[in-house]
Amino acid sequence: PAPVGYYPLLGGKVVDYICGLARVAEFMGTTQPAEVEQSEIGDGNMNLVFICRGPKGAVIVKQALPYVRCVGEGWPLTMERARFEYMALAEEYKHCPQFTPEVYHFDPTLGALVMRYIEPPHIILRQGLIKGYTYSTLAADVATFLARTLFLTSALHLTAPELRQRVAVWSANREMCALTEQVIFTDPYMIREDRNRWTSPQLDAAVARIRGDTQLKLAVAVLKEKFMTSTQALLHGDLHTGSIMVKDGSTFCIDPEFAFYGPMGFDTGAIIANLLLASCSQPGHATAAEPRAAYADWILDQMVALYTGFEQEFLALWSHEANRKGDHTPQGHFAAGPELGLAQSQFMGRLFSDTLGFAGAKMIRRIIGIAHVEDMESIKDPEQRAACERHALAIAHMLVKEPGSFASIADVAALARDQP
């Protein structure tokens, strides 16, 4: 599936490649390969990520591999995802330049993007949460990112024909969507030992209960259908804490190769799920010197601040006349003021319910599916890890099966605090 002319930029080839790009050479301060240092820092399974550093500065080169790396060439993966990542970064940069790495160059043949290097001390948020770091603007920044990218790409802001035109384009990222459908909504609920794993034997009974929980599976089926057939907004599509880079006061969302037109709650749910997993994992990272109980609470506070901030900013965009150009709720349909407010509440209520459902489904798959999270995986003692995972599973069950029992995101935090 690789285009003619494709080659991996390994073995130093990345340096020759980018020295040939005038705009990129400018950022590095040289066109001389000898003056550029490179290293591959990718931590994923599907892509190569290089830092290239010249005398003046560094850039990142991200290149798609035509197969899933850990499995080898036996699991091919569309190279087109690089183009979608490029398009998504461009769209996100338009709405949120402060939270999106600027793309300097895209090469369709190589499936490669050259982009801004998000410099240290930025680290991946998941690592920060494992280390116990706090970030003063994280919640507000992600709230803004979500509110702007979701609102401004939806029919709340666009005409229906504009929306359908975009849906046509993004529907082509269907192979990446299929991967998501399989790993989140399908495999965890089936007996597929090659694709599922969990802390065993500690969670064996819990997994059996999930597979036999008809009400849970019915709720997941509705979420899956929504994922497959709802085109509310352009989603990041993979917005977990491993796709966010942070230092105090600065936040970037990276890696939108799964972007597509889908239900908004899938993106908001992704970050909620990963914050809950991070919070539930804290007992596993506690030491006598650093008990982590207060930190687990801090993460829940961030979750509440993030979703509350998201709702506020989303509604602020919606209430601003200039943004209400979309066909969803045309001017004149609802009288401004209380009547529009009711339409907004109705929409936000449904979005909250979707958010909780998708969050729960994502938590479950990270505990019993193929791809786990380091927050839990890095807990060495299996009894301790299983206890954290059980706590997370109990919350997830409620989120998926009883979203209506939560009046607000604060109720979710309360449940997470209550649980043993």
Next chain:
Amino acid sequence: PAPVGYYPLLGGKVVDYICGLARVAEFMGTTQPAEVEQSEIGDGNMNLVFICRGPKGAVIVKQALPYVRCVGEGWPLTMERARFEYMALAEEYKHCPQFTPEVYHFDPTLGALVMRYIEPPHIILRQGLIKGYTYSTLAADVATFLARTLFLTSALHLTAPELRQRVAVWSANREMCALTEQVIFTDPYMIREDRNRWTSPQLDAAVARIRGDTQLKLAVAVLKEKFMTSTQALLHGDLHTGSIMVKDGSTFCIDPEFAFYGPMGFDTGAIIANLLLASCSQPGHATAAEPRAAYADWILDQMVALYTGFEQEFLALWSHEANRKGDHTPQGHFAAGPELGLAQSQFMGRLFSDTLGFAGAKMIRRIIGIAHVEDMESIKDPEQRAACERHALAIAHMLVKEPGSFASIADVAALARDQP
């Protein structure tokens, strides 16, 4: 917006045109223009429809006009709809050849389709219902058409990537969708005297009540969002009683130029709405010799039989192993038998609720919006017409605002019978 080379096939040009098409000439039994009679029989605003009759047989030529005919060139309309009508007829013919006119030829430059002539005594169903005719297979035939076209084009039968590929294609029929969005979901709820009309002054108060009914408008907003952002199945898109041709024992669905990937309930709701309108209009067609009360009941019986049959056939398709290839409810996710049965009930329950909502919205727009139905329009006495329309509006209110109060389609028939 017409392609280079486009010309309307008026003034006899249609004859020269089809005599040049070998396959079509075969149906007519001649290639000689002198042996072909033509007449324009189109009753719509946007297309020309010709019958061309040769010594052996007749064919229909349907040609898109680049503007809405009644308004003139001031309201241009995409010619691409002819291509979508062609594609939709091809897809429907694949699933239901017995209910779909075969297309013999498609000409993208002229926006013209040549298709099977549905011969007399077939007439448009709406005319039959105004005349008081009965049809013994109508309900079963439309049930089958809906079950097969909706199921077989959805993720119940297709993989998610197959679905997304089709969504990409059909999203391009966005101008036709925009027309639907405007006339069904937007204009009727706004003050737009150029685009709305109703039996006045009789219905003035009812219309004012609709415009001020916040709960109704909130429910319509949810339906509109579903229309804009749900891609469950390939819909006919305009399946009212004017798009069905019938004689006793034979049924054809024509005119799918509005086809797109949308929520299934929009198609099922269209036919339910138009049967309810037909039933409610019967007092206006009654005479001493032909009281029509029993006939109004018969129409409601057809509605019940149609929707019940639809549900049965849809579920039969779903329960047939060979059809369950779709990603929606994969084999192994739900144990066959009672567990799959619950997933199916859940799906059918949501579809029923959508059906009622869309049916109600369509009834409202046919009474207070731009395009009315002949069932009501042909009632000369405005008092009598207003009474029929009020009855329909009362049902529509319930369908849109309280779909949950109907346990089955029989409850809808009961409500229609109860009302004064």
